[in-house]
Amino acid sequence: MKYKLALAAALLSATFFASAASAKTFVYCSEGSPEGFDPGIYTAGTTFDASAHPIYNRLLEFKPGTTQPEAALAQSWEISADGTVYTFKLRPNVKFQTTDFFKPTRSLNADDVVFSIGRQIDEKNAWNKYIAGATWEYADGMGFPKLIKSIEKVDDLTVKVTLNRPEAPFLANLAMPFASIMSKEYADSLDKAGKKEQLNQMPVGTGPFTFVGYQQDAVIRYKKNADFWGPAPKIDDLVFAITTDAAVRYQKLKAGECHLMPYPNAADVKAMKADPNLQVLEQEGLNVAYLAYNTTKAPFDKVEVRKALNKAINKKAIVDAVFQGMATPAVNPIPPTMWSYSKATQDDTYDLEAAKKMLADAGVKDLSMKVWAMPVSRPYMLNARRAAEIIQDDFAKIGVKVEIVSFEWAEYLQRSKDKNRDGAAIMGWTGDNGDPDNFLDTLLGCDAVGGNNRAQWCNKEFDDLVKKAKVVSDQAERTKLYEQAQAIFKKDAPWATIDHSLAVVPMRKGVTGFTQSPLGDFTFEAVDIAQ
């Protein structure tokens, strides 16, 4: 009987494993379910990986492995001398995907671009609220409704975008997933059939893979887009096997049930590297974790106090304890993978004696403070409470008493931006578009005080530099401005910069062509698997 049971189990598993090894089907164990398939109305990377990257294209896209925008659906573009008019020439003969539910009759043209961007910035557009509760968080967050004066079709293959002011990161913003280009012909057909909401459920784009089906919270299926305008994908079928638990994703990868997985547990990385069937890619993530002092509250309004505390934080200990080494201590507010990163910046060295003396010199005695620890794990900070405990321990050594506080995540986000916040808050950021402006102005600009600027730090000199860099289009000139801004940041120390985490991608041996994206995107058009 026992033998029969074992045999039955072996047969069942053999059936499965034979299936998992199907020819040219690439299985990605994704970390969560997409919220939908219209990248314009969502903000989660998980959703973009399932929609924007396989199904759609944008006017510009980030060159694989970099944060540099390059031509995609727009073959070329011109920018007016005053930096406010962008004229895009579209790539000819780009076909939309043919699916069971839509057969396109024409190629991509300017109407599609005007439709895709226009619906996000114009409240009166018939597609602005095409499903209940539709909001355009990214377009709004990037200031598109106020920034874009008009978007017009010049001819079938030319689109003109006029801005209200020059905006250097505009091209990078257009390369972001929310700016994906959809088929107006498909949208019109849905409108006619009274099925507008299908735009978010049954997507049609110009990307490398055609949507086949989605079984909620379980599986998403795509097939190779035979009409793709770029290099043809090497795999025939792409499958997202949704697996929310990182430990289970690892087991699936080990068992050969998937070829690649995102976001492994830091504790599993060592075993993954030792596994002869796996290969592990690593890259510094486009992120930063930091401790934001409230620079408007005494004694943290004094630079000397902030600098003293920064010198008392053992970042190496945090990186080791929280990330098991899968991170690097942060020096600047932007990560080293980002252009304009200042290599000249000197970090505050860990020196308890010096820190103690600096505090005494600043006249601070018996300081008690709160350190806020985020309640959730984020890519830039896996365990904020553990980090806060290390900081608490370090600060105790210089006579500073720390009380660790935390709130439910939505409450934390809300309360931590309060101008009167009591204490220093651990927070972080993951870059959206690879532009330094997305860190320096967004997190530290004077406009962001009371919002994303959780240090409530407004330094006019710094702010002028980053505002100027925003309207200059020459990258070399912008780099100089951002380098100066980083020097001011370090001198004034509104944050203790903590870490930039490493993005780790484990995959099966035999998987080739996968390039890690500094933006954390997972794209599979160049991926291949050994037979």
Added chain:
Amino acid sequence: MFGFLLRRIAVLIPTFIGVSIIAFSFIRLLPGDPVALLSGERVMSPERHAQISAQLGMDRPLIVQYFDYLGGVLTGDFGSSIVSKKPILEQFWALFPATVELSFCAIVIAVALGIPAGVIAAIKRGSIFDQGLMGIALVGYSMPIFWWGLLLIILFSGTLQWFPVSGRISLMFFFPPVTGFMLIDSLLSGQKGAFASAISHLALPSIVLATIPLAVIARQTRSAMLEVLSEDYVRTARAKGLSPFRVVGIHALRNAMIPVITTIGLQIGVMLAGAILTETIFSWPGIGKWMVDSVFRRDYAVIQGGLLLIAAIIMFVNLIVDLLYGLINPRIRH
């Protein structure tokens, strides 16, 4: 009988309204603003926040929101998810069969193993069987489901590779859902190997979900059997010279089953709680996982809609049970 039916339905109406008030208000008592969560770390401007709140109808007084919601529910509109923007009812019916399938298989395992284990333990009271079985039951009852599930995955899927790690069926099988129950749909699909694959995927999560009910049923069966075995009529049956099988199987077990069946009924509710963790670890696309994700995202519409639908289903099942009692025992009708 018709009067009895009307009385039972009349009781359900205030219950349903009570559940709707609880479902609506409890989630709003929790800290956390669903609109602010939409943008995560990216702080939303107060104007934008007000605009989205108005769009979602969340700027109105709670009482107005509640009656508006109740009005929608009575016309079959449970609203749409704040996060995914999809209709609640559509999502619920897509996921519910997966939870039912998993829970059904788990309860079958728990009953099929729990009752014989309890009977053997009772017959062999004080023996090594009894102590061993009850010891295992105690361990099963105390086992954290999440840890137990992971342990089984590592052993049977990762190391021995006897079972797939997670999911409902092998990715090679692709057919549109007909009933939503994978075991049935795989048979209907006619694809060779699909049913076997669905069974192999169901095995580990069912075992994990069955663990606690199995332990409870085994312990309950043992104690009920011990009580019955000491009754006079059992002694009489033995004295009549009936075979041990007839004494235990016919006379004792049937009478011991009454409290056991009540326990099984209660375990179905416990199972829904267990399904939340089991579904999470085995990536089982059911309502437990859906609801938990929604709590973290403060997706009010999903939580209140999901709770109400689950409560409505349980109330409906209870109504049927009550009616059956009424049919079987006419005295209950009065």
